[in-house]
Amino acid sequence: MARLKGFERLTNVDEALSTFFKALKPKRLGFESVSVEEALGHVAAEDIVAPDDLPPVDRSAVDGYAVRSEDTSEASQFKPKKLRLIHRGAVGRGQAMRIWTGNPLPRSATAVIMLEHARQLKEGSIEVITAVTPGENVSRKGEDIKKGEVAVQSGTRLQPHHLGFVVALGITNINVVRKPKVALLSTGNELVEFGRKPKTDQVVNSNRFVIAGLCRESGAEPLYLGIAKDNEDEIGKRIIDGLEKADVVITTGGTSVGAADLVPIVVSKLSGPGVMVHGVAMRPGMPTALGILKGKPIFILSGNPVAAIIGFEAFARPTIQKLLGVEDEPRPVMRAKLTKRVAGALGRRVYLRVKAFEKAGDFLAEPVRTRGSGLYSTMTKANGFVIIPEDREGLDEGETVTVHLFGPLAK
Amino acid sequence: MARLKGFERLTNVDEALSTFFKALKPKRLGFESVSVEEALGHVAAEDIVAPDDLPPVDRSAVDGYAVRSEDTSEASQFKPKKLRLIHRGAVGRGQAMRIWTGNPLPRSATAVIMLEHARQLKEGSIEVITAVTPGENVSRKGEDIKKGEVAVQSGTRLQPHHLGFVVALGITNINVVRKPKVALLSTGNELVEFGRKPKTDQVVNSNRFVIAGLCRESGAEPLYLGIAKDNEDEIGKRIIDGLEKADVVITTGGTSVGAADLVPIVVSKLSGPGVMVHGVAMRPGMPTALGILKGKPIFILSGNPVAAIIGFEAFARPTIQKLLGVEDEPRPVMRAKLTKRVAGALGRRVYLRVKAFEKAGDFLAEPVRTRGSGLYSTMTKANGFVIIPEDREGLDEGETVTVHLFGPLAK
Numbered sequence: 001m002a003r004l005k006g007f008e009r010l011t012n013v014d015e016a017l018s019t020f021f022k023a024l025k026p027k028r029l030g031f032e033s034v035s036v037e038e039a040l041g042h043v044a045a046e047d048i049v050a051p052d053d054l055p056p057v058d059r060s061a062v063d064g065y066a067v068r069s070e071d072t073s074e075a076s077q078f079k080p081k082k083l084r085l086i087h088r089g090a091v092g093r094g095q096a097m098r099i100w101t102g103n104p105l106p107r108s109a110t111a112v113i114m115l116e117h118a119r120q121l122k123e124g125s126i127e128v129i130t131a132v133t134p135g136e137n138v139s140r141k142g143e144d145i146k147k148g149e150v151a152v153q154s155g156t157r158l159q160p161h162h163l164g165f166v167v168a169l170g171i172t173n174i175n176v177v178r179k180p181k182v183a184l185l186s187t188g189n190e191l192v193e194f195g196r197k198p199k200t201d202q203v204v205n206s207n208r209f210v211i212a213g214l215c216r217e218s219g220a221e222p223l224y225l226g227i228a229k230d231n232e233d234e235i236g237k238r239i240i241d242g243l244e245k246a247d248v249v250i251t252t253g254g255t256s257v258g259a260a261d262l263v264p265i266v267v268s269k270l271s272g273p274g275v276m277v278h279g280v281a282m283r284p285g286m287p288t289a290l291g292i293l294k295g296k297p298i299f300i301l302s303g304n305p306v307a308a309i310i311g312f313e314a315f316a317r318p319t320i321q322k323l324l325g326v327e328d329e330p331r332p333v334m335r336a337k338l339t340k341r342v343a344g345a346l347g348r349r350v351y352l353r354v355k356a357f358e359k360a361g362d363f364l365a366e367p368v369r370t371r372g373s374g375l376y377s378t379m380t381k382a383n384g385f386v387i388i389p390e391d392r393e394g395l396d397e398g399e400t401v402t403v404h405l406f407g408p409l410a411k
Numbered sequence: 412m413a414r415l416k417g418f419e420r421l422t423n424v425d426e427a428l429s430t431f432f433k434a435l436k437p438k439r440l441g442f443e444s445v446s447v448e449e450a451l452g453h454v455a456a457e458d459i460v461a462p463d464d465l466p467p468v469d470r471s472a473v474d475g476y477a478v479r480s481e482d483t484s485e486a487s488q489f490k491p492k493k494l495r496l497i498h499r500g501a502v503g504r505g506q507a508m509r510i511w512t513g514n515p516l517p518r519s520a521t522a523v524i525m526l527e528h529a530r531q532l533k534e535g536s537i538e539v540i541t542a543v544t545p546g547e548n549v550s551r552k553g554e555d556i557k558k559g560e561v562a563v564q565s566g567t568r569l570q571p572h573h574l575g576f577v578v579a580l581g582i583t584n585i586n587v588v589r590k591p592k593v594a595l596l597s598t599g600n601e602l603v604e605f606g607r608k609p610k611t612d613q614v615v616n617s618n619r620f621v622i623a624g625l626c627r628e629s630g631a632e633p634l635y636l637g638i639a640k641d642n643e644d645e646i647g648k649r650i651i652d653g654l655e656k657a658d659v660v661i662t663t664g665g666t667s668v669g670a671a672d673l674v675p676i677v678v679s680k681l682s683g684p685g686v687m688v689h690g691v692a693m694r695p696g697m698p699t700a701l702g703i704l705k706g707k708p709i710f711i712l713s714g715n716p717v718a719a720i721i722g723f724e725a726f727a728r729p730t731i732q733k734l735l736g737v738e739d740e741p742r743p744v745m746r747a748k749l750t751k752r753v754a755g756a757l758g759r760r761v762y763l764r765v766k767a768f769e770k771a772g773d774f775l776a777e778p779v780r781t782r783g784s785g786l787y788s789t790m791t792k793a794n795g796f797v798i799i800p801e802d803r804e805g806l807d808e809g810e811t812v813t814v815h816l817f818g819p820l821a822k
Contacts, residue, residue: 160624213571
């Protein structure tokens with residue numbers, strides 16, 4: 001694609017993503033086997049099937065006495081039923097056997113009396129003060145899951161209870177989707193590395209921490225390639241290096257239409273298909289470019305941190321999710337009333353930063369700023385985004401909007 | 412506190428937590444300094460103050476030409492204004508100087524013309540085709556933050572944009588709250604360790620993975636103490652070991668009122684004040700106990716995994732948040748309509764597991780099960796909880812409820 005001087009045409013956000021996905025055809029990455037101890041937050045690469053019934057046998061769910069339920073009928077505090085204690089074998093008529101949580105139910109027993117619903121008498125028998133129905137206080141064989149059923153579906157992001165389930169089924173290793181590796185390249189003559197004192201015409205490279213953090217949060221593994229000067233050869237070499245080491249390349253800086261904005265040019269020269277989209281009808285993030293090199297996605301994000309974050313959210317996060325094979329994992333959203341009118345930008349999707357809070361039972365969203373894509377404070381003062389659609393001149397005071405939360409509710 | 416045989420009195424959930432907090436007085440733990448590279452997800456232990464203005468000087472926000480804004484007034488495509496290019500010094504009347512993103516604004520310049528709004532002419536001058544106002548395309552000194560202002564507030568869970576902000580301010584290390592260490596003890600004669608084939612009267616210890624995962628998700632560091640047999644001495648020794656190594660102790664199993672339910676007895680014998688609450692008016696999780704030993708909290712949770720999860724959510728998570736000094740970090744919630752009537756349990760708070768999903772623009776919550784606290788499948792088939800209050804006999808079909816989500820929306 002030829003470079004668009006001054007972005008004569010901006011691509012709509014949805015169209016940009018669908019064009020990009022049509023060309024990239026992002027597929028789930030391969031899998032690796034990890035121990036359950038390491039599996040939290042990974043994504044199951046296949047259905048995890050129960051190798052056996054769970055529980056494998058009928059088990060007592062409580063500490064108490066295994067009985068035949070019919071022997072307890074009409075038992076009460078005032079009319080206790082007496083049962084003879086036995087210690088092994090099948091539970092016969094009028095008999096009871098001490099049982100602990102998790103123990104297999106003895107033969108012929110059909111229910112369990114909880115310990116506190118029985119009184120032990122001296123002569124080797126008990127008094128039952130409540131009736132139980134068949135199956136009461138029993139975990140039935142296969143009640144949690146039956147052999148061959150799916151315990152955890154392929155594509156599930158593994159949470160604590162999934163791991164517990166898998167372990168309870170006797171499974172110790174899980175095939176999980178390999179974490180996408182994301183190579184990060186920062187470009188710009190003005191940048192210096194973190195920890196070095198910048199001169200007045202220099203800027204500390206802070207974007208790498210932002211993008212690396214976003215990658216980690218979305219389940220990818222960032223790999224930092226360093227800072228490239230605004231030089232075609234240097235940028236090109238680093239990108240090729242990144243493509244060899246990683247599944248995704250993200251660059252920040254050098255995406256506008258200034259003379260130093262070399263990354264899209266370099267990508268177009270490297271190999272096909274190169275840059276698919278350059279210039280998106282969004283604010284911030286307008287100079288975002290999306291490319292494909294050697295079948296791998298490359299996201300060319302703004303050097304302005306807030307624009308880079310929005311570019312990541314709009315394009316890189318959904319791509320990482322495809323590579324992980326997770327279905328839609330949106331940020332949490334809430335509905336809130338806008339505290340004041342804000343202007344949009346007809347034809348562009350505006351990502352308005354807002355501070356959402358609760359007041360007297362109402363949820364309110366206070367606009368922080370629509371401009372200032374270079375200002376971190378527009379993010380740190382906010383806890384969510386509101387999207388102003390392309391076809392709206394603005395949003396009204398008191399209008400109910402959807403807030404995409406990235407932080408806890410404000411006070 | 413004396414042990415309550417059969418839980419003659421159950422404590423209300425809210426009362427249990429407030430009684431416990433009144434006695435424990437949980438305070439934020441001490442801090443440690445970590446590199447920004449390691450700080451994601453940690454909690455800032457103090458306000459992070461800007462050591463300087465950011466930007467430290469007026470800077471160009473774009474690639475273009477520094478100008479005096481008045482020299483561009485009424486410039487347009489049809490009536491361009493010609494300015495003479497200079498290469499150093501102050502920008503005089505009728506002059507312009509090439510400038511890159513991030514460069515300090517030259518003396519006497521008041522705005523920047525974007526590159527694409529100017530045409531370079533051969534004879535060392537440019538034609539400007541748009542007017543700029545004073546300050547346009549300039550990042551003002553201190554515009555993002557002023558020296559001495561708070562960039563990140565104490566108690567903030569550090570997200571990617573916070574790290575970027577801190578780095579942009581030249582800060583490389585952050586004082587963060589030390590992660591609470593949580594010692595986990597599993598109790599029960601029936602338990603065998605993960606990876607070992609259980610006999611029919613044995614159960615694999617899966618709870619440790621569940622509780623360890625919940626600890627990690629809430630920002631704590633789990634430390635596994637192993638399995639203790641149902642033996643007072645053994646349980647006591649392990650708990651003392653846990654108190655020495657960790658800030659919090661969590662046990663699972665042995666909290667009901669059966670003869671093998673030793674943990675609350677052991678805790679009461681160890682030292683004061685011991686068990687503060689034993690038996691909570693909740694389902695599942697009724698046998699939960701809360702104790703304090705050597706000033707540290709101990710959570711005695713059910714051996715049934717779902718009951719253990721609910722006990723953790725109700726009591727351990729809020730305590731860990733206090734130790735981290737983070738304000739309320741609730742799980743995301745949504746409002747949904749219940750697809751069918753469910754029974755509650757008057758006097759008890761019921762944590763109903765539901766599957767929340769969207770259908771034709773409506774959000775619906777389908778009850779999975781209110782019982783079965785030992786069944787993992789009641790968690791894995793659900794993605795959220797609905798709380799049935801103590802004073803409700805049940806919830807009605809079609810009633811709008813609040814779902815506390817722990818997983819993505821179902822299909």
